[in-house]
Amino acid sequence: MIDIKQNAMTEEIEMLVGKFGSTRDALMPIIQNIQINHGMISDFAQQEVARMLDVHPVEVYGVVTFYSFLSETPKGRYIVRLCRTISCDMAGKEAVARAVERELGIRFGETTADNKFSLEYINCMGMCDQGPSMLVNDLVFTKLTPHTVVDILSKFK
Template sequence: MKLESRNNQIAQEVIEIVEKYNFQREKLLQILEELNDSYGYLSEFVMKEVAKNLQLTTTEVYSVATFYSFLNTRPKGKYIIRLCKTISCVLAGKNAVANALRNELGIDFGETTSDGKFSLEFTNCIGMCNQGPAMLINNDVYYHLDPEKAVEIVEKYQ
């Protein structure tokens, strides 16, 4: 019963967002971005609801959701650490920072900590090439990292 009411609530929220975009199919990406923001990821249920409301097949929604790296189809940590893997950051010492983050969090890139707090990912260029290595934690930018500094920053979010 409890699950059902939660699902009803989510279904309602999906309708509200889809309505905001006038049920337009071409707004699918914006709709998914908003839902991804509010739930942290796009569950199968959410994707099915979106498909239903836009009169699309679920596969079509899924194909869009999996194409873009900022949309998640699996639950992610509360804080997503995205370390820039661009060559300028590599030249500035990205690999040592990556190792420090792996050690600190006990997970590899692409994984989420068991307490659901952190996800560790690589990202493409975040435009901080002259200040590398750089990373994003959710929407905050950190740069000129070294292994120690990166660990200190992550500790602040613990």
């Protein structure tokens, strides 16, 4: 079972290497794609990428842990990222944050038991004129209130 999964991962990475190339500068696009497809970059995937790009696995690990959109541990299918920077904060982020926590039953930094939602804070996402704002994967939601945010999340449930 594990072997089949690993073979599939290897094939997927081979395909990505075919698309983006096997030089070091292809690293980011390759692991970003893995992140999107699998919600994480497993240690096996990291090693396979390292092998194909001829870099050391620990270098891939260093990169994965550096960027906040990349993760070596599993994330939910929907990653809810609430902006916590000052403009959104002043526009009422705290109330929205509490509403989201209550709705999903998890705290920031956690993932729901069914692996559906991960809840995170994000630093300024450039929606300061329309705060509070959040990203759900790559969809933007603005001018959130404790009520609207619950409606939005229910669409993903």
